[in-house]
Structure formats: C-alpha cells, structure tokens
Amino acid sequence: MNDKKNTSYPKEKVNILFLENISDSALKLFKEAGYSSVRKLTGALPEEELLKEIKDVHLLGIRSKTQITAKVLEAASKLQAIGCFCIGTNQVDLKTARNKGVVVFNAPYSNTRSVAELVMASSIMLIRRIPDKNIAAHEGKWMKDSKGSYELRGKTIGIVGYGNIGTQVSVLAEALGMKVLFYDVITKLPLGNAVACKSLKELTSQSDIITLHVPDLPTTRNMINRQTLKNFKPGSILINYARGEVVDLDALRTAILEKQISGAAIDVYPVEPEKNGDKFTTPLQGLPNVILTPHIGGSTEEAQTNIGEDVSNKLYQYLEMGVTIGSHTVPSLSVPAIEGTHRILHIHKNVPGVLSAINTELSKNNINVVGQYLKTNDEVGYVVLDLDKKLSKQAFEILKAVKGTMKVRLLY
Secondary structure, eight states: OOOOOOOSSOGGGOOEEEOTTOOHHHHHHHHHTTOOOEEEOSSOOOHHHHHHHTTTOSEEEEOSSOOBOHHHHHHOTTOOEEEEOSSOOTTBOHHHHHHTTOEEEOOSSTTHHHHHHHHHHHHHHHHTTHHHHHHHHHTTOOOOOOTTOOOSTTOEEEEEOOSHHHHHHHHHHHHTTOEEEEEOSSOOOOOTTOEEOSSHHHHHHHOSEEEEOOOOOTTTTTOBOHHHHTTSOTTEEEEEOSOGGGBOHHHHHHHHHTTSEEEEEEOOOSSOOSSTTSOOOOTTTTOTTEEEOSSOTTOSHHHHHHHHHHHHHHHHHHHHHOOOTTOSSSOOOOOOOOTTEEEEEEEEEOOTTHHHHHHHHHHHTTOOEEEEEEEEOSSEEEEEEEEEGGGHHHHHHHHHTSTTEEEEEEOO
C-alpha cells in the first residue's frame, strides 16, 4: 500500500459502494487508509435501484450479478473506477465505461485454485458414481457395488480453454496420474505432458472427462449442444464451471438419459436466482450421477479474501496514485510518486495531436512539467502529469479544454 495520504479531494467525501457481500478485506484497506464513506450491501441491485445509488459514487465494487449498463454509467457522473470482485467483466458495458474514462479492474487469478480443486473433486465423485450412492445411503439403501466405478489414474481429461484455470486443472490432473488433452482457440504452451488438440471434436472423442473453462462469447454460447455431444466418447463425463450459456442443458439431459454421457457436474446456468433462497430450476434436476452446485466454483474463504485484497488494492492504487495496471478500459500504466509536485490524470481519445496539444498549452502558460507518462490502446490515451504545485489548478482547467479529453482528475 502507498504511504501517501493526501489527495486533492477530501477522503471523507469519496463515496465507495460495495455490492454483493464483497469480502470485508476490501473494506478494511480503504478504512485503514482514511476513507470513511464506505458502504457495503449484501446483494446485487436491479438497474432502477442502482441508478439511484450510483449518482454520487466514486468507486464501485461488484461481483457477477450486478449489471453495469450504459444507462447506469450515464447516471454515474462522479464514478472513477469499477472493481469486479470476480474473474470476469462481462457484467460491465466496457465500451461505455471506456468512453467515459471509467477504469475497470477485476481479479483474473485469485480464485483459479478454488475452481481447479473443485473440478478434480467432482471428477472423482462422478467417475466413482458417488452422487447415486450418497442419495441411496441417505434413503436407507445399501449400494456396495463396484460396477461403473473407476479410478482417475490412467484416464484422460480434456480441458476446453487452457487459460488461468485450465492450466491449473492440467497440473493437478497430471499429478493424479491422468493423461491431459486441451483445446484452445489460441495457441498455448502445454504444461507438463499435456497435449494440444486441433479441434473440439478431437478432444471430446478421446476424453473420459471433459471440463470447460471458456468465457461467455458469441462463439462459445451453446458450444456443447446436441450435435457436439454426439462426438463425446460414450460414457464420458462433462464438467462446466465456466459460464452458464456454454452448455445446452436440454441437450445434455437427453445425452444423460440416453447414456451417451455417464455423469455431469454443473455449477453455472443460463438463468440463475438473484439471491439465496430463491427458487431454482434446471432440466438436470433428478438425473442420475449429476452434481448441481449454486455457482460456487470460486467461493472459498481463501478465494474471497484474495479477490477482496487484489481488486481493492487496484482501486486504491488508482485512487491515490493513478496506477491502472490490470485495467480493461484505460491503458495499464504504473507511475512512481514525485515529491514536491501535483499530479493530474488525463484520459483522452487516442487520436493524433492530443499529447502535442497538452504540451503546447502548458508551455504557452509557462507551466513546468516535472514528469509525464503516456500509455495508449486502440481507443484511449492515458497521460499522468506531475506539475509544479504553484500552477497545478491553472493546468487542470487548461487540460479540461484540450480537444479529445474524456476525463481529467487532479489527483494530489
């Protein structure tokens, strides 16, 4: 954490809102740093309620349920940054956030181990047909039978999506004596003895267990459907801890009933309840050797603490220093503090001439630039300027008037 405690805006007036019961580790950081206006709500908010709550919010923390639409972003006139306390950012309209100069962070690595461990645990439970035996035992029926019950050792696991989680599954599976295949649309370096497949069909036709770790994209929606399920190795197992839209659940139900698939573990669904206790239905309820969990793949105490610390640190570093490492909207930039200066953050459209205009205007007004840092992406440019204290307020007004400016903030 940066030791600097002085910002241009009084800390007690910086409004921070955390939704969806985000870990207290996130709140602790800001409160210890002197930010007193920090609120935490346990659930997600529908758009109409969020529109009322977000008007005066400077930093917003959410998980996967809260939808940050263009309408919400238009209403958030003071919003500086959004922290997605999860691995994805699908719930945020990133294009609008980018155009409004709102920085968006997430935690792409913090719960990967939690998901990977649950994949392996579910693989063992399903290949041993434990769900059926568990239900029978609870009902007072004794099912001591080895038929259809196997070891993981020597079996093949097929990993669809070889990213942060997929690679961890790869390492754990190989440690358990499994053969590892993977398929990814991007060429990836295999870990250990894992072997890349050229197509989804090649992977599914050879794998005893298929586990999905892909994002929600137009190209991945219903990628596991009636047709692709026909290519699965007979008696194989499907695990989906990725996104609910990736699997056609009706097609999967049919495949299980027809014994093409011998079991499944599903943690994510196309439609999920808003809160605990709400009614939940899925076509997979009541099927044999199926594990259904309520979107808890990354829900461990360790993961939530790690996510809370990771994202809150990114928000804090941006708020106090202008650091944007890990941002999905504004270019990633890490800048050291320079003593005896005032710092201004300038977010602008990435068009020719903006940096030249900034320097020309500052030079015309005899404003000394002590340090200047620039980073751009395809659409946005981000400049951090350390200026002479005497003229920083004048510089702030000048920079607001530069053509192409999206957002300017006098940091300290």
